[in-house]
Amino acid sequence: DVKVTQSSRYLVKRTGEKVFLECVQDMDHENMFWYRQDPGLGLRLIYFSYDVKMKEKGDIPEGYSVSREKKERFSLILESASTNQTSMYLCASSQHVGHSPLHFGNGTRLTVT
Amino acid sequence: DQQVKQNSPSLSVQEGRISILNCDYTNSMFDYFLWYKKYPAEGPTFLISISSIKDKNEDGRFTVFLNKSAKHLSLHIVPSQPGDSAVYFCAAAVYNFNKFYFGSGTKLNVKP
Numbered sequence: 001d002v003k004v005t006q007s008s009r010y011l012v013k014r015t016g017e018k019v020f021l022e023c024v025q026d027m028d029h030e031n032m033f034w035y036r037q038d039p040g041l042g043l044r045l046i047y048f049s050y051d052v053k054m055k056e057k058g059d060i061p062e063g064y065s066v067s068r069e070k071k072e073r074f075s076l077i078l079e080s081a082s083t084n085q086t087s088m089y090l091c092a093s094s095q096h097v098g099h100s101p102l103h104f105g106n107g108t109r110l111t112v113t
Numbered sequence: 114d115q116q117v118k119q120n121s122p123s124l125s126v127q128e129g130r131i132s133i134l135n136c137d138y139t140n141s142m143f144d145y146f147l148w149y150k151k152y153p154a155e156g157p158t159f160l161i162s163i164s165s166i167k168d169k170n171e172d173g174r175f176t177v178f179l180n181k182s183a184k185h186l187s188l189h190i191v192p193s194q195p196g197d198s199a200v201y202f203c204a205a206a207v208y209n210f211n212k213f214y215f216g217s218g219t220k221l222n223v224k225p
Contacts, residue, residue: 004156031211040122042115042202042217043157050211058212090156094211099145099164102204102213104156 003027004105006091012111019078021108023091029103030096032074034058034066037088037107049074050096081112116140117205119216126223132190134219136203139184143205143214148177148188151200151218160201161188193223 007022025032033048035058045058047066055066063085067075074093078085088109092102118137126132134148144165149157163170163177163186170177176189190197200218 009154033213035215040217042117042119043204043215045212048211092156096211099162099206099208101147101159101162102157103159104149106156107154109154 004091004093004103006089006105006108008108009106010109010111012113013078013081014113015082017078017081017112019081019110019112021076021078021089021091021110023074023076023105024072025074025091025093025103026072027093027103028071029093030071031094032068033092033094033102034064034074034076035090035092036060037090043090046076078110081110083112086110086112115214115217116143117203117214117216119203119219121219122217123220123222126193126221128195128223128225129192132188132193132197132221132223134188134190134201134203134221136186136188136216137184138186138205138214140205140207140214141184142207144208145206146177146179146186147204147206147213148175149202149204150197151202157202190221193221195223195225197221198223 034046035043049068091105147162148160151157
């Protein structure tokens with residue numbers, strides 16, 4: 001079974017802090033993704049990566065950056081946290097070729113005060 | 114502009130009956146469709162998928178139907194069980210584009 005592990009289940013940060021969300025997958029998947037989930041809005045893609053050191057913007061990249069230095073690890077960075085970034089953050093991975101579903105981690109509930 | 118829409122935020126069904134969850138999409142390039150189930154405080158788990166070359170895919174109690182002309186897909190759960198109570202998301206993607214679009218979710222409540 002694919003395992004996607006997010007380092008924190010709950011985080012509370014102050015406005016203006018730099019925040020790191022970490023994600024590790026153990027199935028040698030090429031693709032990794034960061035989504036945020038908000039009520040009524042579903043899952044929205046922030047960034048994704050299809051290879052080490054490669055990244056692509058999703059639909060809502062503003063205020064975020066990412067890092068992928070190793071294949072199994074994908075980090076989401078909030079450069080200066082704001083209250084509107086309070087959300088559930090979900091990391092996912094998938095194989096590169098063909099039709100392959102996303103496999104999600106359990107999420108990080110981030111609260112910015 | 115949402116390319117994948119789930120117009121029913123919630124659905125309540127009696128145990129043993131059929132649950133039908135609906136999803137509409139606007140992008141005719143989508144050729145891969147998925148359903149995910151999500152419990153509170155957990156990540157979504159993959160349930161079932163269908164590619165555009167099919168119009169039906171079954172896996173146990175779960176069946177997904179795809180109507181390409183109407184740009185509509187649905188998930189049927191028969192028979193529904195209380196453990197099926199969760200939020201269900203539909204998603205769509207274009208082959209090899211590695212980008213998935215999600216609906217806003219439907220909260221299913223199966224009453225014992």
